[in-house]
Amino acid sequence: MVERKDGKIALEEHFYLPSYEAYGADGEALDGAAKAPNYLPDFFASVQKGLTDIKLRLEEMDRGGIERMALSLTQPGIQGIPDRKMAIDTAKRMNDELALMVEAHPKQFMGFAAVPLQDVRAACDEFDRCISNLGFKGVMINGYSNIGDMNTAQYLDEAPVWDFWARVDALGVPVYLHPRPPLMNQRRAYEGYEVLCDSPWGFGAETSLHTLRLILSGLFDRFPRIQVILGHMGEGLPFLLPRVENRLRHMSEKVRGKQQKPVTAYLRENFYITTAGHFRTQALINTLLEVGSDRVLYSVDYPYETVKEQNDWFDNLPISETDRRKISRENALKLLRLADAPSAAVSDKRP
Numbered sequence: 302m303v304e305r306k307d308g309k310i311a312l313e314e315h316f317y318l319p320s321y322e323a324y325g326a327d328g329e330a331l332d333g334a335a336k337a338p339n340y341l342p343d344f345f346a347s348v349q350k351g352l353t354d355i356k357l358r359l360e361e362m363d364r365g366g367i368e369r370m371a372l373s374l375t376q377p378g379i380q381g382i383p384d385r386k387m388a389i390d391t392a393k394r395m396n397d398e399l400a401l402m403v404e405a406h407p408k409q410f411m412g413f414a415a416v417p418l419q420d421v422r423a424a425c426d427e428f429d430r431c432i433s434n435l436g437f438k439g440v441m442i443n444g445y446s447n448i449g450d451m452n453t454a455q456y457l458d459e460a461p462v463w464d465f466w467a468r469v470d471a472l473g474v475p476v477y478l479h480p481r482p483p484l485m486n487q488r489r490a491y492e493g494y495e496v497l498c499d500s501p502w503g504f505g506a507e508t509s510l511h512t513l514r515l516i517l518s519g520l521f522d523r524f525p526r527i528q529v530i531l532g533h534m535g536e537g538l539p540f541l542l543p544r545v546e547n548r549l550r551h552m553s554e555k556v557r558g559k560q561q562k563p564v565t566a567y568l569r570e571n572f573y574i575t576t577a578g579h580f581r582t583q584a585l586i587n588t589l590l591e592v593g594s595d596r597v598l599y600s601v602d603y604p605y606e607t608v609k610e611q612n613d614w615f616d617n618l619p620i621s622e623t624d625r626r627k628i629s630r631e632n633a634l635k636l637l638r639l640a641d642a643p644s645a646a647v648s649d650k651r652p
């Protein structure tokens with residue numbers, strides 16, 4: 302009998318390399334990640350260790366029955382590097398380093414590419430290289446890209462980025478839209494409550510709005526095959542999107558967006574939703590009722606969350622074993638086009 306915990310595939314799992322700083326972002330760009338002042342020292346130390354310690358990561362995977370992890374550079378990643386050339390160079394460097402990690406542990410790790418959207422043509426080339434040459438399974442984009450300075454942003458629905466989406470459509474791999482905090486000069490609402498700016502609230506607010514921009518831009522009508530992955534149980538959208546739809550129907554065609562279908566249809570057709578960093582049964586049930594179990598994926602958000610805490614919740618969920626297997630493994634196999642290797646006793650097979 303297969304144990305509940307075995308064979309999981311996790312998709313929002315982060316790494317960080319000391320060489321990232323040497324090649325890229327300044328201290329400001331790293332807010333919320335490696336230089337987060339709001340975290341308690343013990344928590345921050347364990348996150349730092351988890352981001353960089355491969356042996357510890359493999360042990361955690363074994364203990365939690367995680368067969369494979371898709372690894373991605375922690376936020377804001379390349380999106381937080383305002384200098385174009387530095388963004389291009391750092392993306393290449395980080396992807397090369399990630400490829401080495403995957404090469405050393407090909408059965409346990411997969412790569413999600415980092416792309417320098419500060420220069421869309423360079424991002425397309427790097428994306429191509431990562432999928433075609435390095436064998437990565439998708440791309441992770443940390444929200445808007447700073448261009449020139451930290452107060453300037455390019456969102457993913459904006460005209461220059463559509464060439465990149467055409468490449469996504471052609472390559473047929475998913476885009477993970479990961480949060481980052483709001484733009485530096487747009488944080489008035491957080492004044493006096495700066496602790497809310499990143500993962501407690503700002504991440505979800507920023508990413509859900511960014512997702513609405515994508516839907517209302519008509520992107521998925523132009524490229525209906527594109528699949529975007531959202532973490533943190535869909536950043537609130539399974540709960541909130543029906544109200545957006547309800548209100549938009551009273552708006553004139555001129556202002557309600559370029560989308561051709563009701564907005565909830567896109568959530569069911571162009572998005573996958575992961576459990577990363579959000580272990581609440583009520584929220585999962587709501588998500589399942591909105592999008593169905595074929596579009597939900599297991600993830601941890603390691604090392605910002607622990608495998609144990611995620612699994613204490615996930616392994617005991619009151620859902621069918623069929624849905625548990627879909628969410629923890631089978632949906633990811635299909636989406637990332639992975640071979641279905643035997644799932645049990647992963648550690649025994651390691652070289």
Ligand code: ZN
Pocket residue numbers: 313315479532577602
């Ligand atoms: Zn994350």
